[in-house]
Amino acid sequence: MVENPIDIFINEHLSESLKKSEEVFKFTRDFQRSFPIESIKNMTLEDYLYVPYDEYNPSMSFCSRIWRDGEIMSHRGNARTNSFGIYTINNQIKIYGKYLAPYDDDVDAAFDYLKSEIFKLLKEVDNDNYIAVERCPINRAFSYKLLEIYFPEKILHVHTENTLNDYCKCVGLEYDPKQELIYRNLALVNWKESVPEIRNWDNHVLMSFCDWLWRHNLKIDGGALSRNTQKVAMDIDNQINEIISEGIEKEAIVKVRVNQAVFRDLLIKKYDRCCLCGVSNRKLLVASHMKPWSVCKPEEKLDVNNGLLMCPNHDKLFDQGYISFDDDGKIIISKRLSQVDCVYMNVNDGMKIDVNDSNREYLRYHRNNIFE
Numbered sequence: 001m002v003e004n005p006i007d008i009f010i011n012e013h014l015s016e017s018l019k020k021s022e023e024v025f026k027f028t029r030d031f032q033r034s035f036p037i038e039s040i041k042n043m044t045l046e047d048y049l050y051v052p053y054d055e056y057n058p059s060m061s062f063c064s065r066i067w068r069d070g071e072i073m074s075h076r077g078n079a080r081t082n083s084f085g086i087y088t089i090n091n092q093i094k095i096y097g098k099y100l101a102p103y104d105d106d107v108d109a110a111f112d113y114l115k116s117e118i119f120k121l122l123k124e125v126d127n128d129n130y131i132a133v134e135r136c137p138i139n140r141a142f143s144y145k146l147l148e149i150y151f152p153e154k155i156l157h158v159h160t161e162n163t164l165n166d167y168c169k170c171v172g173l174e175y176d177p178k179q180e181l182i183y184r185n186l187a188l189v190n191w192k193e194s195v196p197e198i199r200n201w202d203n204h205v206l207m208s209f210c211d212w213l214w215r216h217n218l219k220i221d222g223g224a225l226s227r228n229t230q231k232v233a234m235d236i237d238n239q240i241n242e243i244i245s246e247g248i249e250k251e252a253i254v255k256v257r258v259n260q261a262v263f264r265d266l267l268i269k270k271y272d273r274c275c276l277c278g279v280s281n282r283k284l285l286v287a288s289h290m291k292p293w294s295v296c297k298p299e300e301k302l303d304v305n306n307g308l309l310m311c312p313n314h315d316k317l318f319d320q321g322y323i324s325f326d327d328d329g330k331i332i333i334s335k336r337l338s339q340v341d342c343v344y345m346n347v348n349d350g351m352k353i354d355v356n357d358s359n360r361e362y363l364r365y366h367r368n369n370i371f372e
């Protein structure tokens with residue numbers, strides 16, 4: 001059987017890619033903190049202008065930071081921030097770009113216009129209004145670079161047309177070449193969210209994956225993909241049905257089998273340690289289902305969003321409904337658990353896990369049906 005490219009990538013490249021995405025997200029967070037969208041309208045030209053790199057006195061300006069630190073994001077579709085609209089050359093300020101032509105002689109007016117367009121673009125995309133991207137007069141490389149930095153969780157940091165087209169082809173996405181690039185970009189992210197095995201990947205990992213597919217001339221077969229996850233789930237079901245028909249014992253066996261499968265690996269990659277405490281010894285970490293296997297639809301059985309990684313104690317408590325979590329991820333502790341038990345089992349009211357929308361749905365099931 002030919003191995004699914006997703007499995008190969010998960011086994012061979014995911015951890016490396018996750019490390020890189022940590023650096024990427026650190027940069028984007030730091031940058032947004034230095035230049036919040038709201039502050040852009042008040043930025044001075046000095047705050048903005050690219051300054052040639054000086055290792056002893058590196059510039060912290062908007063364009064310099066993008067140029068220097070933004071390199072971490074990718075080299076694809078390189079956007080040269082040293083010529084983003086307004087820049088200096090031989091100590092002279094130059095205005096660059098057709099859209100700034102009306103302000104050719106007036107740097108302040110040109111800069112005001114540039115800032116207002118940057119602000120408008122970021123504000124609109126923040127509100128998921130992507131028509132603004134089509135309408136934005138700022139050159140594509142520049143505007144996409146900004147979107148990648150301000151919205152790394154919404155879009156993929158790829159902004160050259162050929163690359164995006166190649167990535168769409170690799171994952172079997174059809175696209176309209178006449179449509180603005182942003183929609184192809186969003187379609188790739190949507191595609192990721194539709195595939196249970198990779199739904200939790202951040203967009204940087206998705207980009208590395210697409211790039212890897214493209215470099216190795218691999219393609220994803222969409223039908224095979226969902227058949228694959230469902231088949232793994234079915235195999236486990238079949239193996240279990242041979243042993244036992246139903247009941248608590250069945251869930252216990254499911255637990256063992258699921259923990260041997262890719263589900264646990266994905267959870268380890270996602271959480272790295274017990275969701276509630278610091279236990280990080282991989283041999284001790286257990287994949288817990290929020291909605292139990294036996295009541296899951298086929299596509300829910302190995303959905304990472306349906307799982308939590310826990311140490312044996314916390315797994316037991318969660319599995320047996322002694323603890324659950326609310327929509328904010330705050331722990332709910334059962335009255336069946338005494339104060340003393342809480343101390344010895346290491347649970348307290350202050351505990352919290354990170355949850356996304358898909359988690360919330362599964363947790364709702366857990367609260368209503370498992371938690372007592």
Ligand SMILES: [Zn+2]
Pocket residue numbers: 274275276277278279310311312313314
């Ligand atoms: Zn724990």
